[in-house]
């Protein structure tokens with residue numbers, strides 16, 4: 001009897017898993033643009049741990065940042081003024097599985113277009129040009145990536161290509177991977193690492209939050225951000241590309257760049273476009 005019950009529970013669990021997987025697959029492979037038009041919203045994966053791009057405001061419970069504003073503007077540009085973006089939190093590590101699992105239509109989350117990612121996802125035209133850099137405590141002897149030697153510890157975030165990039169640029173340094181940017185910055189401040197590495201825009205957000213930490217050494221990679229979607233979502237990809245062009249032509253894009261990055265010392269807002 002016990003064995004029967006166990007077998008039954010297993011069959012039910014397997015059945016449920018199969019149904020959930022099938023739902024996810026359906027959502028990932030159905031025409032995301034046609035569905036978005038039906039429900040008058042686009043479901044975007046956005047960061048909630050990344051100041052200036054997507055950060056949870058704990059007072060209001062709202063996520064704010066450049067990527068979030070872009071998601072809102074693109075939704076209206078594509079579906080019309082009555083449409084609202086639906087925002088779902090992702091991290092560097094969860095964005096690809098969540099997209100592939102059919103939970104999201106698209107991801108706008110400081111995500112570099114890379115050849116590896118292009119094997120499994122499609123991307124819009126680049127909408128923001130970042131580059132990888134280093135954040136250190138003021139007065140740190142680390143001034144550039146060349147100062148990352150054996151014995152230095154660099155903090156990065158799981159699922160970001162910054163980890164691979166720094167391992168290539170400074171193969172002797174130790175890389176510590178944390179699960180998101182809030183934790184990574186806390187780890188740097190508590191002395192768990194000598195530097196934090198990711199894209200310059202993200203690091204400027206941390207430096208803005210705590211000016212005892214500074215961005216050093218310029219950029220050592222090129223990180224063009226794209227909006228990611230499942231392979232085969234051609235209608236959505238073309239609609240996003242068209243809407244990006246329209247937002248650039250109307251000046252709305254530049255206004256958003258200036259809103260978030262205009263007053264950041266050392267950050268050239270013109271370089272991102």
Ligand code: GLU
Nearest residue numbers: 092110111112160161162
């Ligand atoms: N742009 C890099 C990436 O796509 C780093 C930023 C991030 O972790 O989102 O991985």
